[in-house]
Amino acid sequence: MTKILVVAPSWIGDTILAQPLLARLHEKYDDLAVDVLASSWGAPLFARMAEVRQVIDSPFGHGEFHLSRRWQLARHLKTAAYDEAIVLPNSWKSALIPFLAGIPRRTGYCGESRHALINNMHRLDKQRHPRLADRYARLADDPGDHAHFSLRRPHLQSAAEQQRAARAALDLPAAGNPIVFCPGAEYGPAKRWPARHFAALANRVGHVDDPVWLIGSPKDAHLGEKIEQACHGAALNLCGRTTLDQAIDLIASARHVVCNDSGLMHVAAALDRPLVAVFGSSSVDYTPPMSPQAKIVSLDVECSPCFMRECPKGHLRCLNDLPPERVLAALGL
Numbered sequence: 001m002t003k004i005l006v007v008a009p010s011w012i013g014d015t016i017l018a019q020p021l022l023a024r025l026h027e028k029y030d031d032l033a034v035d036v037l038a039s040s041w042g043a044p045l046f047a048r049m050a051e052v053r054q055v056i057d058s059p060f061g062h063g064e065f066h067l068s069r070r071w072q073l074a075r076h077l078k079t080a081a082y083d084e085a086i087v088l089p090n091s092w093k094s095a096l097i098p099f100l101a102g103i104p105r106r107t108g109y110c111g112e113s114r115h116a117l118i119n120n121m122h123r124l125d126k127q128r129h130p131r132l133a134d135r136y137a138r139l140a141d142d143p144g145d146h147a148h149f150s151l152r153r154p155h156l157q158s159a160a161e162q163q164r165a166a167r168a169a170l171d172l173p174a175a176g177n178p179i180v181f182c183p184g185a186e187y188g189p190a191k192r193w194p195a196r197h198f199a200a201l202a203n204r205v206g207h208v209d210d211p212v213w214l215i216g217s218p219k220d221a222h223l224g225e226k227i228e229q230a231c232h233g234a235a236l237n238l239c240g241r242t243t244l245d246q247a248i249d250l251i252a253s254a255r256h257v258v259c260n261d262s263g264l265m266h267v268a269a270a271l272d273r274p275l276v277a278v279f280g281s282s283s284v285d286y287t288p289p290m291s292p293q294a295k296i297v298s299l300d301v302e303c304s305p306c307f308m309r310e311c312p313k314g315h316l317r318c319l320n321d322l323p324p325e326r327v328l329a330a331l332g333l
Contacts, residue, residue, distance in 0.1 A: 002029045003080065005103065007087040007094050008038035008046070008058075011186065012244075012263025013287060015045050016154045016270050017133040018088055020290075022051035023152040024140040035080070037097070044245045045267075048156040065093065074100030084120075086139050092117060107139050130285045153290045154270040158252035166249035170241060178213045179205055180251055181235065182259035182268070183227060184220030188309025190281035191260050193319050195223050199230035200324040201258065205333055206234040213254075214239050215247050215264065256331055261287060269294050276330045280319040281306050295330045297322065 004025060009015055015038070026032055033053045036046050043055045056077070060066060070093075078101045085098035090111035098106045099117045107120040115121070122143045129135050137151055167174055183198050185191035198214075206212035212231075214224040216239035224239030242250065248267055251257060257268040257275045261282045268275045269289035277289050279298040283305040288296070298304075304318040311318075 001031045001033055002084075003033045003035070003082045005056075005077065005080075005082045005085045005098065006034060006036045007085060007089065007098065008036050008042050009088045010039070012042075012045065013261075013266040014088070014132065015042050016156070016263070016266040017131075017287065017290070018136050019049055019051065019154040019270070020133050020152045021086070021088075021136040021140055022049060024137045024149065026051055027149075028140055035082075037077075041244065044243070044248065045156070048158065048248065050155075050157065060093075070097055071100055073097055074102075077101040077103070087111075087118065088136060088139075109135075109139075132287050133290060154266065155272070156248060156252075156267065156270040158249050158271060162245075163249045163253045166242070166246040167253075169246065170238065170250075172213075172250075176210070177253055177255035178210070178250075179256045179258070180213045180215055180254040180268075181227070182215050182251075182257065182262060182264040183223045184216035184239065184264070185260040185262040186217065186219070187262075187282075190306070190308050190311050190316065190319075191262065192223070193260055193278045193280070193322065195226040196230060197319075197322070197324050197327075198223075198258075199227045199235070201327055202227060202231040202235040204324065204328055205256075205331070206231070208233040211236040213250060215242060215250060216240070256333070258327060258331070265289050276327055278319070278322065278327065280304060280316070280322075281308055281311070283307070297326050297330050 022034055035054050036052050037056045037058050039058050046052045046055045074097045082103045084105040085103040087095045087108035092112045092114040095114045095117035105120050106118050108118045109122050109124050181198055202212045212235040214235050214237045218240035221240035224237035228235050228237040251268050252271045254273050257273050259265045261279050265277050269291035275294040277296050284296050299318050299322050301318045
């Protein structure tokens with residue numbers, strides 16, 4: 001059996017876009033076990049991926065080093081006798097544990113001053129591979145190998161009993177297929193369609209007896225509250241009330257999803273839900289929702305994409321000037 005350790009990325013969306021790599025590895029090896037080293041928040045995502053054998057907890061927060069704890073984790077991983085580690089983040093810290101664990105083949109992109117840590121080095125060709133999912137998937141092959149292959153779309157599993165349990169835990173109606181809005185974007189406000197636009201859209205597609213469900217992290221709770229108050233009961237704020245597992249299962253039963261370019265956008269795409277994705281400061285070419293059910297709405301203003309967390313010009317025209325009518329038309333309701 002070939003055993004490969006994948007060091008996971010740090011964002012929900014990037015985690016989902018890594019799944020085509022996992023599928024590619026299973027196509028390449030007849031007898032393969034893929035384990036993933038990931039933060040605890042990422043475990044629910046990998047648990048929904050059929051390609052993953054187990055998730056190993058990485059206890060390190062952003063920017064944390066803790067050499068002694070990394071050494072202890074590396075000693076534990078050494079006993080698994082992995083044949084290869086594929087390191088998806090570009091930082092040198094992410095490549096340190098596979099090096100300390102003595103994993104013989106350590107694969108990744110050139111990244112951040114880690115030539116001594118990565119011994120199967122790939123160099124990124126942004127023009128040849130503009131999408132992040134393609135860049136990850138290429139790490140299954142040898143450096144410089146540009147043979148064509150069909151990229152598998154991400155897919156998350158969600159069973160009917162999981163969906164029922166999520167609704168029951170949150171005291172939500174057991175029947176029906178709601179419209180779901182995901183108004184947040186962890187990266188920053190330059191990726192967030194304004195709350196007033198979400199509220200106006202909710203007034204068009206939801207009502208008190210059948211409200212839109214607002215789903216997001218605790219950091220999005222204030223956005224959800226603003227939208228809920230502005231549309232007078234046409235939306236129900238669930239932001240910050242769900243676990244990631246529950247969010248996945250609520251989205252899985254939605255009849256339509258509207259969201260920013262965010263992690264939950266990629267969740268909706270991987271669940272194959274009808275999806276309208278609003279893009280502002282980011283690029284559709286880099287992290288598109290990989291689903292035929294997805295529609296993109298963007299103004300394509302001259303300063304977009306800027307990839308900034310906050311609008312550098314202070315006007316955020318790419319999202320402020322994108323009216324709810326455009327999204328409503330894309331929904332087709």
